[in-house]
Amino acid sequence: xxxxxxxxxxxxxxxxxxxxxxxxxxxxxxxxxxxxxxxxxxxxxxxxxxxxxxxxxxxxxxxxxxxxxxxxxxxxxxxxxxxxxxxxxxxxxxxxxxxxxxxxxxxxxxxxxxxxxxxxxxxxxxxxxxxxxxxxxxxxxxxxxxxxxxxxxxxxxxxxxxxxxxxxxxxxxxxxxxxxxxxxxxxxxxxxxxxxxxxxxxxxxxxxxxxxxxxxxxxxxxxxxxxxxxxxxxxxxxxxxxxxxxxxxxxxxxxxxxxxxxxxxxxxxxxxx
Amino acid sequence: xxxxxxxxxxxxxxxxxxxxxxxxxxxxxxxxxxxxxxxxxxxxxxxxxxxxxxxxxxxxxxxxxxxxxxxxxxxxxxxxxxxxxxxxxxxxx
Ligand SMILES: Nc1ncnc2c1ncn2[C@@H]1O[C@H](COP(=O)(O)OP(=O)(O)OP(=O)(O)O)[C@@H](O)[C@H]1O
Ligand SMILES: [Mg+2]
Numbered sequence: 001x002x003x004x005x006x007x008x009x010x011x012x013x014x015x016x017x018x019x020x021x022x023x024x025x026x027x028x029x030x031x032x033x034x035x036x037x038x039x040x041x042x043x044x045x046x047x048x049x050x051x052x053x054x055x056x057x058x059x060x061x062x063x064x065x066x067x068x069x070x071x072x073x074x075x076x077x078x079x080x081x082x083x084x085x086x087x088x089x090x091x092x093x094x095x096x097x098x099x100x101x102x103x104x105x106x107x108x109x110x111x112x113x114x115x116x117x118x119x120x121x122x123x124x125x126x127x128x129x130x131x132x133x134x135x136x137x138x139x140x141x142x143x144x145x146x147x148x149x150x151x152x153x154x155x156x157x158x159x160x161x162x163x164x165x166x167x168x169x170x171x172x173x174x175x176x177x178x179x180x181x182x183x184x185x186x187x188x189x190x191x192x193x194x195x196x197x198x199x200x201x202x203x204x205x206x207x208x209x210x211x212x213x214x215x216x217x218x219x220x221x222x223x224x225x226x227x228x229x230x231x232x233x234x235x236x237x238x239x240x241x242x243x244x245x246x247x248x249x250x251x252x253x254x255x256x257x258x259x260x261x262x263x264x265x266x267x268x269x270x271x272x273x
Numbered sequence: 274x275x276x277x278x279x280x281x282x283x284x285x286x287x288x289x290x291x292x293x294x295x296x297x298x299x300x301x302x303x304x305x306x307x308x309x310x311x312x313x314x315x316x317x318x319x320x321x322x323x324x325x326x327x328x329x330x331x332x333x334x335x336x337x338x339x340x341x342x343x344x345x346x347x348x349x350x351x352x353x354x355x356x357x358x359x360x361x362x363x364x365x366x
Binding site: 048051053054055056057058062067068069071072090091218220221222223 | 292296299303307311315318319321337340341342344345350
Protein backbone atom coordinates (compact mmCIF):
# COMPACT_ATOMS: atom_id res chain seq x y z
CA UNK A 1 0.00 0.00 0.00
CA UNK A 2 1.40 3.37 -0.98
CA UNK A 3 1.51 6.28 1.40
CA UNK A 4 -0.31 9.38 0.13
CA UNK A 5 1.33 12.70 1.05
CA UNK A 6 -0.27 16.05 0.30
CA UNK A 7 1.91 19.14 -0.01
CA UNK A 8 -0.38 21.98 0.96
CA UNK A 9 -0.42 25.50 2.41
CA UNK A 10 -3.64 27.40 1.92
CA UNK A 11 -1.72 30.50 0.83
CA UNK A 12 -0.40 30.70 -2.71
CA UNK A 13 3.19 31.06 -3.79
CA UNK A 14 4.82 29.79 -0.63
CA UNK A 15 6.77 26.95 -2.23
CA UNK A 16 4.43 23.95 -2.56
CA UNK A 17 5.47 23.06 -6.08
CA UNK A 18 9.16 23.65 -5.37
CA UNK A 19 8.84 21.42 -2.31
CA UNK A 20 6.80 18.73 -4.07
CA UNK A 21 9.38 18.45 -6.83
CA UNK A 22 12.28 18.34 -4.37
CA UNK A 23 10.59 15.91 -2.01
CA UNK A 24 9.47 13.50 -4.70
CA UNK A 25 12.92 13.52 -6.26
CA UNK A 26 14.51 12.99 -2.84
CA UNK A 27 12.31 10.01 -2.03
CA UNK A 28 13.13 8.43 -5.38
CA UNK A 29 16.84 9.08 -4.85
CA UNK A 30 16.52 7.00 -1.71
CA UNK A 31 15.10 4.10 -3.65
CA UNK A 32 11.41 4.71 -2.98
CA UNK A 33 9.14 4.39 -5.97
CA UNK A 34 7.50 7.79 -6.06
CA UNK A 35 4.91 9.54 -8.19
CA UNK A 36 4.13 13.23 -7.89
CA UNK A 37 0.73 14.45 -9.05
CA UNK A 38 -0.01 18.05 -10.04
CA UNK A 39 -3.48 18.95 -8.75
CA UNK A 40 -3.34 22.53 -10.02
CA UNK A 41 -5.70 21.99 -12.95
CA UNK A 42 -5.69 24.98 -15.27
CA UNK A 43 -2.39 26.31 -13.93
CA UNK A 44 -0.04 23.41 -14.21
CA UNK A 45 3.54 24.19 -13.25
CA UNK A 46 5.00 21.10 -11.73
CA UNK A 47 5.98 19.91 -15.21
CA UNK A 48 8.16 23.01 -15.63
CA UNK A 49 9.78 22.70 -12.23
CA UNK A 50 10.48 19.03 -12.93
CA UNK A 51 11.77 19.93 -16.41
CA UNK A 52 9.44 17.55 -18.26
CA UNK A 53 7.14 20.12 -19.88
CA UNK A 54 8.11 19.11 -23.40
CA UNK A 55 7.11 15.52 -22.78
CA UNK A 56 3.54 15.98 -21.58
CA UNK A 57 1.10 14.07 -23.78
CA UNK A 58 -1.79 13.20 -21.48
CA UNK A 59 -2.80 14.53 -18.09
CA UNK A 60 -4.83 13.57 -15.05
CA UNK A 61 -8.09 14.75 -16.62
CA UNK A 62 -7.51 12.59 -19.72
CA UNK A 63 -7.13 9.61 -17.40
CA UNK A 64 -10.23 10.43 -15.36
CA UNK A 65 -12.28 10.84 -18.50
CA UNK A 66 -11.02 7.59 -19.97
CA UNK A 67 -9.16 9.19 -22.87
CA UNK A 68 -5.85 7.71 -21.81
CA UNK A 69 -4.56 4.97 -19.56
CA UNK A 70 -2.79 6.04 -16.40
CA UNK A 71 0.32 4.29 -17.60
CA UNK A 72 0.33 6.46 -20.72
CA UNK A 73 -0.06 9.70 -18.82
CA UNK A 74 2.76 9.02 -16.37
CA UNK A 75 6.03 10.68 -17.34
CA UNK A 76 9.01 8.65 -16.18
CA UNK A 77 11.86 10.85 -15.02
CA UNK A 78 15.08 10.37 -16.94
CA UNK A 79 17.38 11.53 -14.13
CA UNK A 80 16.21 9.51 -11.15
CA UNK A 81 14.99 5.91 -11.26
CA UNK A 82 11.56 5.16 -9.86
CA UNK A 83 10.29 8.72 -10.17
CA UNK A 84 7.17 9.57 -12.19
CA UNK A 85 5.13 12.69 -12.77
CA UNK A 86 1.40 12.90 -13.47
CA UNK A 87 0.70 16.34 -14.96
CA UNK A 88 -2.37 18.47 -14.41
CA UNK A 89 -4.49 19.52 -17.34
CA UNK A 90 -3.79 22.96 -18.68
CA UNK A 91 -6.91 23.47 -20.76
CA UNK A 92 -9.78 22.03 -18.72
CA UNK A 93 -11.33 23.56 -15.66
CA UNK A 94 -11.17 22.32 -12.10
CA UNK A 95 -14.57 20.62 -12.29
CA UNK A 96 -13.05 17.96 -14.50
CA UNK A 97 -11.48 16.50 -11.36
CA UNK A 98 -13.87 14.29 -9.45
CA UNK A 99 -13.39 12.53 -6.14
CA UNK A 100 -14.19 9.14 -7.68
CA UNK A 101 -11.78 9.83 -10.53
CA UNK A 102 -8.97 10.76 -8.19
CA UNK A 103 -9.71 7.77 -5.99
CA UNK A 104 -9.40 5.43 -8.97
CA UNK A 105 -6.07 6.96 -9.89
CA UNK A 106 -4.68 6.75 -6.37
CA UNK A 107 -5.79 3.13 -6.03
CA UNK A 108 -4.09 2.19 -9.27
CA UNK A 109 -0.91 4.10 -8.42
CA UNK A 110 -0.85 2.41 -5.01
CA UNK A 111 -0.09 -0.89 -6.71
CA UNK A 112 3.11 0.39 -8.29
CA UNK A 113 4.43 3.12 -6.01
CA UNK A 114 5.61 3.48 -2.41
CA UNK A 115 4.78 7.18 -2.18
CA UNK A 116 2.16 9.29 -3.91
CA UNK A 117 2.80 13.02 -3.53
CA UNK A 118 -0.01 15.46 -4.25
CA UNK A 119 1.04 19.01 -5.13
CA UNK A 120 -1.98 21.03 -4.01
CA UNK A 121 -3.20 24.23 -5.61
CA UNK A 122 -3.50 27.27 -3.35
CA UNK A 123 -6.74 28.02 -1.54
CA UNK A 124 -9.20 25.84 0.31
CA UNK A 125 -11.54 25.26 -2.63
CA UNK A 126 -12.31 22.13 -4.60
CA UNK A 127 -8.85 21.49 -6.05
CA UNK A 128 -7.10 21.87 -2.72
CA UNK A 129 -9.74 19.75 -0.96
CA UNK A 130 -9.33 16.96 -3.50
CA UNK A 131 -5.54 17.08 -3.21
CA UNK A 132 -5.70 16.50 0.54
CA UNK A 133 -8.74 14.23 0.73
CA UNK A 134 -6.91 10.91 0.39
CA UNK A 135 -3.81 11.95 2.35
CA UNK A 136 -2.17 9.82 5.00
CA UNK A 137 0.36 12.56 5.72
CA UNK A 138 0.53 16.27 5.03
CA UNK A 139 3.53 18.49 4.46
CA UNK A 140 2.30 21.96 5.38
CA UNK A 141 4.48 24.48 3.57
CA UNK A 142 4.68 27.74 5.49
CA UNK A 143 6.67 30.95 5.09
CA UNK A 144 7.70 32.95 8.16
CA UNK A 145 5.13 35.56 7.40
CA UNK A 146 1.81 36.39 9.09
CA UNK A 147 -0.65 35.55 6.32
CA UNK A 148 1.11 32.30 5.48
CA UNK A 149 1.08 31.12 9.11
CA UNK A 150 -2.59 31.96 9.49
CA UNK A 151 -3.48 30.15 6.26
CA UNK A 152 -1.47 27.13 7.36
CA UNK A 153 -3.55 27.03 10.49
CA UNK A 154 -6.70 27.09 8.36
CA UNK A 155 -5.45 24.21 6.27
CA UNK A 156 -4.60 22.22 9.43
CA UNK A 157 -8.21 22.63 10.43
CA UNK A 158 -9.35 21.42 7.02
CA UNK A 159 -7.08 18.37 7.27
CA UNK A 160 -8.64 17.57 10.62
CA UNK A 161 -12.21 17.86 9.39
CA UNK A 162 -12.47 17.31 5.64
CA UNK A 163 -9.96 14.58 4.84
CA UNK A 164 -11.09 11.02 4.24
CA UNK A 165 -9.35 9.94 7.42
CA UNK A 166 -11.27 12.57 9.37
CA UNK A 167 -14.59 11.69 7.76
CA UNK A 168 -14.12 8.01 8.47
CA UNK A 169 -12.94 8.63 12.02
CA UNK A 170 -9.60 6.97 11.34
CA UNK A 171 -6.22 7.93 12.75
CA UNK A 172 -5.75 11.57 11.72
CA UNK A 173 -3.59 12.73 8.83
CA UNK A 174 0.01 13.00 10.04
CA UNK A 175 1.00 16.67 9.92
CA UNK A 176 4.49 17.97 9.20
CA UNK A 177 5.63 21.57 9.12
CA UNK A 178 8.02 22.61 6.37
CA UNK A 179 9.12 26.19 6.95
CA UNK A 180 10.44 27.56 3.68
CA UNK A 181 12.10 30.77 2.48
CA UNK A 182 13.59 31.20 5.94
CA UNK A 183 16.15 33.97 6.20
CA UNK A 184 18.12 33.64 9.46
CA UNK A 185 19.81 37.02 8.99
CA UNK A 186 16.46 38.78 8.84
CA UNK A 187 15.23 36.76 11.79
CA UNK A 188 18.27 37.89 13.75
CA UNK A 189 17.52 41.50 12.89
CA UNK A 190 14.01 41.00 14.17
CA UNK A 191 12.46 41.50 10.73
CA UNK A 192 11.09 38.01 10.29
CA UNK A 193 9.13 35.58 12.45
CA UNK A 194 11.48 33.09 13.99
CA UNK A 195 11.20 29.34 13.77
CA UNK A 196 10.25 28.97 17.44
CA UNK A 197 7.43 31.47 17.05
CA UNK A 198 5.95 29.62 14.10
CA UNK A 199 6.30 26.29 15.90
CA UNK A 200 4.65 27.69 18.98
CA UNK A 201 1.69 28.99 17.00
CA UNK A 202 1.11 26.04 14.69
CA UNK A 203 2.15 23.39 17.22
CA UNK A 204 2.88 20.59 14.77
CA UNK A 205 6.12 18.62 14.38
CA UNK A 206 8.85 20.27 12.32
CA UNK A 207 9.99 18.39 9.25
CA UNK A 208 12.52 20.95 8.09
CA UNK A 209 13.53 24.53 7.50
CA UNK A 210 14.38 25.47 3.93
CA UNK A 211 16.43 28.65 3.71
CA UNK A 212 15.72 31.41 1.24
CA UNK A 213 18.19 30.48 -1.47
CA UNK A 214 19.26 31.72 -4.87
CA UNK A 215 19.59 28.14 -6.01
CA UNK A 216 15.78 27.79 -6.12
CA UNK A 217 15.48 30.22 -9.01
CA UNK A 218 18.42 28.60 -10.75
CA UNK A 219 16.73 25.24 -10.35
CA UNK A 220 13.42 26.39 -11.78
CA UNK A 221 15.13 28.13 -14.71
CA UNK A 222 16.70 24.87 -15.76
CA UNK A 223 13.93 22.50 -14.70
CA UNK A 224 16.02 20.55 -12.25
CA UNK A 225 14.45 20.10 -8.80
CA UNK A 226 16.65 21.97 -6.33
CA UNK A 227 17.43 18.83 -4.36
CA UNK A 228 19.59 17.73 -7.31
CA UNK A 229 21.81 20.73 -6.53
CA UNK A 230 23.43 19.05 -3.58
CA UNK A 231 25.88 21.91 -3.01
CA UNK A 232 23.11 24.40 -2.36
CA UNK A 233 21.71 25.09 1.11
CA UNK A 234 18.13 24.61 -0.11
CA UNK A 235 19.06 21.32 -1.79
CA UNK A 236 20.72 20.08 1.38
CA UNK A 237 17.84 21.23 3.55
CA UNK A 238 15.36 19.32 1.37
CA UNK A 239 17.56 16.21 1.50
CA UNK A 240 17.57 16.44 5.31
CA UNK A 241 13.80 16.83 5.36
CA UNK A 242 13.36 13.72 3.22
CA UNK A 243 15.69 11.78 5.52
CA UNK A 244 13.69 12.89 8.56
CA UNK A 245 10.48 11.92 6.85
CA UNK A 246 11.93 8.45 6.42
CA UNK A 247 12.69 8.31 10.13
CA UNK A 248 16.33 9.40 10.30
CA UNK A 249 17.58 11.77 12.97
CA UNK A 250 19.08 14.88 11.42
CA UNK A 251 19.96 18.05 13.29
CA UNK A 252 18.32 21.15 11.82
CA UNK A 253 20.65 23.30 9.76
CA UNK A 254 20.36 26.74 8.16
CA UNK A 255 18.45 28.20 11.09
CA UNK A 256 21.28 30.36 12.43
CA UNK A 257 22.62 33.36 10.52
CA UNK A 258 26.11 32.75 9.20
CA UNK A 259 28.66 34.19 11.56
CA UNK A 260 30.27 37.36 10.32
CA UNK A 261 33.24 36.36 8.27
CA UNK A 262 36.69 37.66 9.09
CA UNK A 263 38.69 39.61 6.55
CA UNK A 264 39.96 36.51 4.75
CA UNK A 265 36.58 34.84 4.92
CA UNK A 266 35.05 37.85 3.23
CA UNK A 267 37.81 37.90 0.68
CA UNK A 268 37.63 34.24 -0.27
CA UNK A 269 34.37 33.01 1.18
CA UNK A 270 32.06 34.22 -1.56
CA UNK A 271 28.39 34.33 -0.70
CA UNK A 272 25.85 31.66 0.00
CA UNK A 273 24.17 30.54 -3.20
CA UNK B 274 33.91 33.03 -41.07
CA UNK B 275 35.62 36.33 -40.31
CA UNK B 276 37.19 36.82 -36.93
CA UNK B 277 34.42 39.27 -36.13
CA UNK B 278 31.86 36.60 -36.74
CA UNK B 279 33.86 34.20 -34.69
CA UNK B 280 33.64 36.45 -31.69
CA UNK B 281 30.00 37.13 -32.21
CA UNK B 282 28.99 33.48 -32.22
CA UNK B 283 31.16 32.79 -29.23
CA UNK B 284 29.40 35.55 -27.36
CA UNK B 285 25.95 34.36 -28.42
CA UNK B 286 26.76 30.87 -27.30
CA UNK B 287 27.90 32.13 -23.94
CA UNK B 288 24.68 34.10 -23.56
CA UNK B 289 22.55 31.12 -24.56
CA UNK B 290 24.20 29.04 -21.92
CA UNK B 291 23.23 31.22 -18.98
CA UNK B 292 20.64 29.94 -16.62
CA UNK B 293 18.19 32.72 -17.41
CA UNK B 294 18.44 32.06 -21.12
CA UNK B 295 17.73 28.43 -20.53
CA UNK B 296 14.52 29.53 -18.82
CA UNK B 297 13.61 31.75 -21.76
CA UNK B 298 14.22 29.00 -24.32
CA UNK B 299 12.12 26.51 -22.39
CA UNK B 300 9.31 29.01 -22.04
CA UNK B 301 9.32 29.94 -25.71
CA UNK B 302 8.95 26.33 -26.76
CA UNK B 303 6.21 25.42 -24.32
CA UNK B 304 4.21 28.61 -24.62
CA UNK B 305 4.15 28.51 -28.39
CA UNK B 306 2.78 24.97 -28.20
CA UNK B 307 0.21 25.96 -25.60
CA UNK B 308 -1.01 28.90 -27.65
CA UNK B 309 -1.66 26.62 -30.58
CA UNK B 310 -3.53 24.08 -28.48
CA UNK B 311 -5.70 26.82 -27.01
CA UNK B 312 -7.21 27.52 -30.39
CA UNK B 313 -7.96 23.99 -31.45
CA UNK B 314 -8.92 20.76 -29.75
CA UNK B 315 -6.03 18.62 -28.62
CA UNK B 316 -6.02 15.80 -31.15
CA UNK B 317 -3.60 13.50 -29.36
CA UNK B 318 -6.08 11.50 -27.26
CA UNK B 319 -8.29 10.87 -30.27
CA UNK B 320 -5.42 10.01 -32.56
CA UNK B 321 -4.06 7.57 -30.05
CA UNK B 322 -7.44 5.87 -29.64
CA UNK B 323 -7.82 5.52 -33.38
CA UNK B 324 -4.33 4.14 -33.77
CA UNK B 325 -5.01 1.53 -31.13
CA UNK B 326 -8.27 0.66 -32.87
CA UNK B 327 -6.47 0.11 -36.17
CA UNK B 328 -3.81 -2.04 -34.58
CA UNK B 329 -6.31 -4.17 -32.66
CA UNK B 330 -8.00 -5.01 -35.95
CA UNK B 331 -4.87 -6.98 -36.81
CA UNK B 332 -3.35 -8.04 -33.52
CA UNK B 333 -4.58 -8.57 -30.02
CA UNK B 334 -2.83 -5.79 -28.17
CA UNK B 335 -3.36 -4.64 -24.66
CA UNK B 336 -4.30 -0.95 -24.86
CA UNK B 337 -2.17 -0.50 -21.73
CA UNK B 338 0.84 -1.48 -23.79
CA UNK B 339 0.51 1.45 -26.14
CA UNK B 340 2.97 4.14 -25.12
CA UNK B 341 2.90 7.60 -26.66
CA UNK B 342 6.10 9.57 -26.24
CA UNK B 343 6.27 13.19 -27.19
CA UNK B 344 9.19 15.57 -27.19
CA UNK B 345 8.25 19.13 -28.08
CA UNK B 346 10.95 21.20 -29.68
CA UNK B 347 11.34 24.71 -31.03
CA UNK B 348 11.48 23.73 -34.70
CA UNK B 349 10.12 20.25 -34.60
CA UNK B 350 8.46 17.86 -32.21
CA UNK B 351 8.73 14.13 -32.30
CA UNK B 352 5.94 11.77 -31.49
CA UNK B 353 6.87 8.15 -30.91
CA UNK B 354 4.12 5.61 -30.53
CA UNK B 355 5.31 2.35 -29.15
CA UNK B 356 2.98 -0.60 -29.39
CA UNK B 357 4.04 -3.76 -27.68
CA UNK B 358 2.96 -6.56 -30.01
CA UNK B 359 2.54 -10.12 -28.84
CA UNK B 360 5.26 -12.49 -30.07
CA UNK B 361 4.68 -15.11 -32.80
CA UNK B 362 3.07 -17.31 -30.16
CA UNK B 363 0.55 -14.61 -29.34
CA UNK B 364 -2.81 -15.33 -30.85
CA UNK B 365 -4.05 -13.42 -33.84
CA UNK B 366 -7.60 -12.19 -33.93
N1 LIG C 1 13.62 28.41 -0.52
C1 LIG C 1 13.34 29.31 -1.46
N2 LIG C 1 14.22 30.32 -1.74
C2 LIG C 1 13.94 31.23 -2.68
N3 LIG C 1 12.84 31.22 -3.45
C3 LIG C 1 11.92 30.26 -3.24
C4 LIG C 1 12.12 29.26 -2.24
N4 LIG C 1 11.06 28.42 -2.27
C5 LIG C 1 10.23 28.88 -3.24
N5 LIG C 1 10.74 29.98 -3.84
C6 LIG C 1 10.14 30.77 -4.91
O1 LIG C 1 8.83 31.10 -4.55
C7 LIG C 1 7.97 31.14 -5.67
C8 LIG C 1 6.75 30.27 -5.46
O2 LIG C 1 7.15 28.92 -5.37
P1 LIG C 1 6.19 27.72 -5.79
O3 LIG C 1 5.71 27.87 -7.18
O4 LIG C 1 6.87 26.47 -5.41
O5 LIG C 1 4.98 28.02 -4.81
P2 LIG C 1 3.53 27.35 -4.77
O6 LIG C 1 3.15 27.31 -3.34
O7 LIG C 1 3.54 26.06 -5.50
O8 LIG C 1 2.66 28.41 -5.56
P3 LIG C 1 1.11 28.22 -6.03
O9 LIG C 1 0.29 28.44 -4.79
O10 LIG C 1 0.92 29.28 -7.04
O11 LIG C 1 0.97 26.85 -6.57
C9 LIG C 1 8.80 30.69 -6.84
O12 LIG C 1 9.24 31.82 -7.54
C10 LIG C 1 9.97 29.98 -6.20
O13 LIG C 1 11.13 30.04 -6.98
MG1 LIG D 1 2.24 25.35 -7.06
